[in-house]
Each structure stands twice: as C-alpha cells, then as structure tokens.
Amino acid sequence: MVVLGHEDYYPRFGFEPTTELYFGPIGPHPAFMALELAPGALDGRAGEVRYATAFYDA
Numbered sequence: 591m592v593v594l595g596h597e598d599y600y601p602r603f604g605f606e607p608t609t610e611l612y613f614g615p616i617g618p619h620p621a622f623m624a625l626e627l628a629p630g631a632l633d634g635r636a637g638e639v640r641y642a643t644a645f646y647d648a
Contacts, residue, residue, distance in 0.1 A: 591625045592639055608632075 597620050605623035
C-alpha cells in the first residue's frame with residue numbers, strides 16, 4: 591500500500607519512506623511512503639502507481 595502524504599503523520603501507522611523505491615513521476619520522495627501488507631512484498635519489486643490527474647496539471 592502506498593501513500594503520498596505528510597512524512598510526520600503516516601509513519602505512526604507503519605508507513606515508511608520509499609526513498610530506495612521508484613513508483614513513477616513523483617518518486618522517490620520522502621513524502622512517498624509504503625506499507626507492506628505481507629512481509630517481503632516490496633523486496634525487489636517494481637510497480638505502477640496511477641496518480642489523479644491533479645498531479646499532472648500545472
């Protein structure tokens with residue numbers, strides 16, 4: 591599970607910054623965080639995150 595959110599808020603729920611992962615045009619960024627729903631789910635994985643169109647509008 592991934593979120594783009596406040597880096598002081600989401601870690602309290604187990605989310606960790608994904609600075610070593612890249613999920614498209616916004617990552618890597620400290621505000622882009624992931625939470626593994628199964629142990630090892632992100633190990634060596636690539637994925638696609640689809641952003642709302644608001645992220646692409648200037």
